[in-house]
Amino acid sequence: MSKTTQVKIERKTNPRTPVLIAALKEGSRQNEAAIWRDVAKRLEKPGRNYAQVNLSKISRYAKDGETVLIAGKVLGAGLLDKAVTVAAYNFSVTAIEKITSLGGKCLTIEQILEENPKGSGIKILQ
Structure with a gap:
């Protein structure tokens, strides 16, 4: 009797x-930027394992004018006290309102990949 194994x-x-994910891997190869490969690997994981970062954490770890990337969702909990550029897979409505009210920018990962193909000066938070 043979056992059959199911492949998920x-x-x-x-x-x-x-x-x-394909665009990030291609950007990593073309521009020799390991940051995009790292973000692609994070997004290959199940969605329930994506980062969920509150604005209070961004405020704690980011400097004024810095670019921060979240391979997941940015949530609006907490206070943000500086203008930062935040690139993420997804944003809550309150997070967008709080970031833009301070003069910061909310970008998708696709937009930051296009604007900064080398990935220089980007800090990843999780």
């Missing part, structure tokens, strides 16, 4: 995710 194939339900 992971598929992302959001069609944006596999396209973004």
Whole structure:
């Protein structure tokens, strides 16, 4: 009697995710920027393991004018006291309001990849 093993194939339900992962890997190869490969690996994990970062954590670890990348969602809890550029997979509505009210910018990961293909000066938070 032979045992059959089932192979679980992971598929992302959001069609944006596999396209973004492929773009990050391509950007990593073309620009020799390891940061994009790291972000792609983080996004390949199940969605329940994506980072969820509050504004209070961004305020604690980011300097004024710095660019921060979150491979997950930015949540609006906490106070932000400086203008920072935040790139993330997703944002809550309150997070967008608080970041932009201080003169900061909210970008998608696709936008930051296009604006800064070398990935220089970006801090990853998780």
